[in-house]
Amino acid sequence: MALVIGIAFGFALERAGLGNARKLVGQFYGTDFTVFKVMFSAIVTAMLGAFWLSRFGVIDLASVAVPETWLVPQLAGGLLFGIGFVTAGLCPGTSCVAAATGRGDGLAVMLGLFAGMLVSGLTLPGNLNLTARGALTLPEVFHLPYGVVVAAVVAIALAGFRWTEARA
Amino acid sequence: MKRYADPYVAGFCLGLVLLASFAFAGRGVGVSGTFVWSAAALAAAFEQAEAGASAVESGSSIAAALQTVLGIMVGGFASALLARRFKFTIASKARLLTAFAGGAVMGVGAYLARGCTSGLALSGGALLGAGSWIFMLAAFAAAYAFAPLVRKAWHS
Amino acid sequence: MRRALLIAALVAGVLAPLAGSPYRAPQLDVQRLAAQIEAEQDHVTAVELAQWIRDRKPGLRVLDLRTPAEFEQYHVPSSVNVPLPQLVAQQFARGDTLVLVSEGGGHAAQGWVLMRARGYASVFFLRGGIQEWDEDVIRAPEQKELSRYFGGDRRGGC
Numbered sequence: 001m002a003l004v005i006g007i008a009f010g011f012a013l014e015r016a017g018l019g020n021a022r023k024l025v026g027q028f029y030g031t032d033f034t035v036f037k038v039m040f041s042a043i044v045t046a047m048l049g050a051f052w053l054s055r056f057g058v059i060d061l062a063s064v065a066v067p068e069t070w071l072v073p074q075l076a077g078g079l080l081f082g083i084g085f086v087t088a089g090l091c092p093g094t095s096c097v098a099a100a101t102g103r104g105d106g107l108a109v110m111l112g113l114f115a116g117m118l119v120s121g122l123t124l125p126g127n128l129n130l131t132a133r134g135a136l137t138l139p140e141v142f143h144l145p146y147g148v149v150v151a152a153v154v155a156i157a158l159a160g161f162r163w164t165e166a167r168a
Numbered sequence: 169m170k171r172y173a174d175p176y177v178a179g180f181c182l183g184l185v186l187l188a189s190f191a192f193a194g195r196g197v198g199v200s201g202t203f204v205w206s207a208a209a210l211a212a213a214f215e216q217a218e219a220g221a222s223a224v225e226s227g228s229s230i231a232a233a234l235q236t237v238l239g240i241m242v243g244g245f246a247s248a249l250l251a252r253r254f255k256f257t258i259a260s261k262a263r264l265l266t267a268f269a270g271g272a273v274m275g276v277g278a279y280l281a282r283g284c285t286s287g288l289a290l291s292g293g294a295l296l297g298a299g300s301w302i303f304m305l306a307a308f309a310a311a312y313a314f315a316p317l318v319r320k321a322w323h324s
Numbered sequence: 325m326r327r328a329l330l331i332a333a334l335v336a337g338v339l340a341p342l343a344g345s346p347y348r349a350p351q352l353d354v355q356r357l358a359a360q361i362e363a364e365q366d367h368v369t370a371v372e373l374a375q376w377i378r379d380r381k382p383g384l385r386v387l388d389l390r391t392p393a394e395f396e397q398y399h400v401p402s403s404v405n406v407p408l409p410q411l412v413a414q415q416f417a418r419g420d421t422l423v424l425v426s427e428g429g430g431h432a433a434q435g436w437v438l439m440r441a442r443g444y445a446s447v448f449f450l451r452g453g454i455q456e457w458d459e460d461v462i463r464a465p466e467q468k469e470l471s472r473y474f475g476g477d478r479r480g481g482c
Contacts, residue, residue: 006239
């Protein structure tokens with residue numbers, strides 16, 4: 001099952017052109033907003049899908065593993081990740097796609113990722129559990145109903161799409 | 169060489185894949201986990217004690233992680249092949265070096281955050297995970313902030 | 325295609341706040357719960373919990389329901405402090421094994437019923453609470469190995 005999902009995932013990423021580092025990086029130079037459009041279209045689709053399917057009992061949202069929250073490590077990790085991302089032009093997922101489409105730099109990123117994690121694992125303390133918050137969700141953080149947060153995210157995404165279309 | 173798909177449609181399809189993962193696997197799609205696990209396995213092979221926190225996963229999730237990454241490569245390959253976009257390109261040495269360096273920094277970041285753009289920003293983002301959104305916003309902010317500094321590298 | 329998607333997203337998004345909660349309402353199948361309690365499938369002993377922790381059972385989450393002050397003074401290693409009202413509002417991964425701990429086990433037993441009602445299948449409570457942990461794991465003369473693993477002395481905080 002994971003294989004099938006992975007295949008579909010990689011296929012969609014490549015179709016969007018995100019296997020190409022130069023195209024990806026355009027996001028951060030204001031020339032190509034594909035990253036934002038693809039990411040937020042995906043997030044909105046999955047979010048709305050999960051919300052409504054759960055609301056009608058087709059799936060159980062509570063049974064889906066929400067990635068846990070570690071405030072400080074994810075903030076710090078995110079910042080580092082962003083720096084690495086704009087330098088490499090590819091993220092872990094897209095680096096696999098790039099490598100699979102014959103791009104040498106994709107492979108270089110994959111090797112770099114591996115190296116970075118190896119070093120982290122060997123030097124950083126194991127089980128960094130500081131500021132852990134468990135499966136915390138935005139509705140819980142803002143004390144808002146789930147549906148309201150969903151609407152807000154959709155609004156932000158659509159506004160963002162509008163803005164990037166005006167720019168392009 | 170065919171043109172790339174409409175980003176909104178591609179994103180929509182990606183979202184459907186995520187949704188399928190939620191429904192059938194009870195979790196999102198993560199990529200960094202596989203890298204962490206392989207790095208940890210390598211470290212363990214050299215009998216290093218501190219082989220990473222999230223490394224000790226159960227057998228089934230390791231298999232799933234490997235399948236995911238393999239699948240992504242197969243899928244990307246298939247798409248490129250069908251669109252006649254497959255081509256072996258080896259970039260300049262400088263580009264390969266910056267790619268490696270960027271990858272390494274991302275590796276540390278993903279290790280700390282316990283996830284990457286697929287598992288946190290996309291999957292966790294769709295599930296409204298607090299830490300996932302923090303990660304995503306921090307990554308975007310840092311990327312924008314750091315972009316001017318690597319602009320030269322992208323114009324070679 | 326693009327336009328259709330965007331409109332659909334807009335509609336689905338606007339209607340979301342009006343739809344109520346996406347989570348299933350708690351269900352209380354009292355017959356089944358009673359049967360489980362009778363069959364002693366609802367709790368673990370301190371020794372069992374100690375073995376789970378030592379063996380790094382995957383997905384194990386030990387949740388302490390006592391006050392922060394009590395938690396501060398001593399708590400089971402690897403446990404997290406979660407007061408009952410927060411426990412019943414928080415989402416946990418369904419695959420995880422939750423073990424509830426209180427001072428004597430009473431509160432934790434109540435927490436068990438509530439979490440089972442919320443649909444968590446893999447949840448247990450520590451039968452005798454921290455007291456049992458202290459007697460059977462920390463001080464236990466017959467469990468020297470476990471006792472030493474967990475520090476053997478209650479006075480030493482975590």
